[in-house]
Amino acid sequence: MRVFRWLLVLAALGLAGCGRGAPSGTAHPFPQHVTYPGQQTRPSRYTQEDLDAHARAYYSEWKRRYLKAAGQDAVGQPLYRIIHSLKKPDETVSEGMGYGMMIVAYLAGADPEARALFDGLFRYVQAHPSDVDPRLMGWIQPPDGNGNDSAFDGDADIAYALLLADRQWGSGGAIDYAAAARERIRALAESVVGPASRLPMLGDWVDPGGRFEEGLKYTEFSPRISDFMPAHFRSFRTSTDDPLWDEVEAAVERAVSGLEEGYSPGTGLMPDFARPVHDMGFPLKPVEPGFLEGPHDGDYDYNAGRYPWRASTAVLLYDDAFWRERMDKLSHWAERATGGDPYRLNAGYHLDGTPTEGQAYFTVFFAAPLAAAAMTQPDQQAWLDALYEAVHDRHEDYYEDSVTLLNLLLLSNNYWAP
Secondary structure, three states: HHHHHHHHHHHOOOOOOOOOOOOOOOOOOOOOOOOOOOOOOOOOOOHHHHHHHHHHHHHHHHHHEEEEEEEOOOOOOEEEEEEEEEOOOOOEHHHHHHHHHHHHOOOOOOOOOHHHHHHHHHHHHHOOOOOOOOOOOOOOOOOOOOOOOOOOHHHHHHHHHHHHHHHOOOOOOOHHHHHHHHHHHHHHHHHHHHOOOEOOOOOOOOOOOOOOOHHHOOOOOEEHHOOOOHHHHHHHHHHOOOOHHHHHHHHHHHHHHHHHHHHOOOOOOOEEEEOOOOOOOEEEEEEEOOOOOOOOOEEEEEHHHHHHHHHHHHHHHHHOOHHHHHHHHHHHHHHHOOOOHHOOOOOOOOOOOEEEOOOOOOOOHHHHHHHHHHHHOOOOOOHHHHHHHHHOOOOHHHHHHHHHHHHHHHHHOOOOOO
C-alpha cells in the first residue's frame, strides 16, 4: 500500500517513468517549478524568476569554487571531483561526490556542460572504490591512512544522483545510469544496511554482528542520524522493487521516535550519532563525546544539521505525515529559540535546546535546512522568509555551500524525485 501511494505521488508530480530510453537531450531542464504535495509555504519576498536566478547564481559560484578537473581515466575520458574544502583542495570525499552529482543533474539545462561534468564525476567515483566493497566508493581521497572504506551517505547520494541522471538523460549512452544506480543500491543493501537493525550503518567497515559489550563502539545499531534519508529510500524501493527499503524507512522512523521521546521531546533535535541504550537493539540514545568525530557527537552538530533537509524532502515530495510532525516540532522550536532572527542560530545545540559552548556564530549550514523545514509549516511564512534572506547569497566553504545549494533547489521548487 505504501509503495502504491508513492507511485501515485510520483504520477502527480509528472515524474513516474520519465527518462528511461529517452534521447540524449535533457528531459527535466532547470528550472522545473515542481508542485510539492506537502508544501505549505514558499519564500514570498521574491518572484519565481528571482528564486531561479538565485539558484543559478549560487550554482555558478559553487561550481567555480569546488568542481575541479581531475585528469583522465585509463581510456582518456575526463574526470572531475568536488574538493573537500578550500583549505584542503587536494582532498575529496564521497559525500561531496554525491552532492556534486545531484547538483549537476538538477542544473542540467541551465548548464550546457552538465552531462559531461556528471559523467566525469561518476568516473572519478568508479576510479576510487572502497577496499571493503568495491561497488562503493572509498570515502576520502587520497586515503587518510585509516583504511579505504565507504560512508553510507556518500554512496546513497551517488545512487540517488544516478537515478536522477537516468530520468534526465536516459541510460542509452556511454554510462548506463539506471544499471549503475541499481548496482550501488544493491551494494548499500548488502554491505551498509544492518541485517537485524535495518538502519544505515556508518560504512562498509562496520561489523554488523558486533556488540557493544564486546568492546565494539560501532555496530549496526550505531547510526549517523543524517544518514536517515526517507525520500532516497522511497526512490530506492521504487527503482529496485526491493522491500528492504520499506524496512529501512520503518527502522529510521522507530529510531527517531525513540530519540525524540527520550531526549528531545520539546525540541525535536537529533544527535549526530546514536547507539543502543542497552547492548543491542532499540531504543537508541545519543552517543558519548568523542564517539567518532569530536566532543559534540551526541549533540545537534555538524552532521545532524542536515537532518531537517532530509526529513523535509520526504514531507515536500511525498506529503509524509510522520516527517511533517517531526518538522513541526523542530521548526517551531528553532523559530522560538531565535526569536525569529536566523542570525541568532547557534552553530550547534544540546538536544534540550541549550546552545553548545564556543559555537555562537551563524552559518548557512544550519539555517538552510531549517528553511526547508519551514516550507512544511503553514504558519511560518515570516520565519521562512527571514531564513531565505540569510542564506540565498551567502557563501562559506564546500560543505556549507553544497548543503545550502541543495536546499535552495528545494526552496525554489526545483528539486524533483527520480
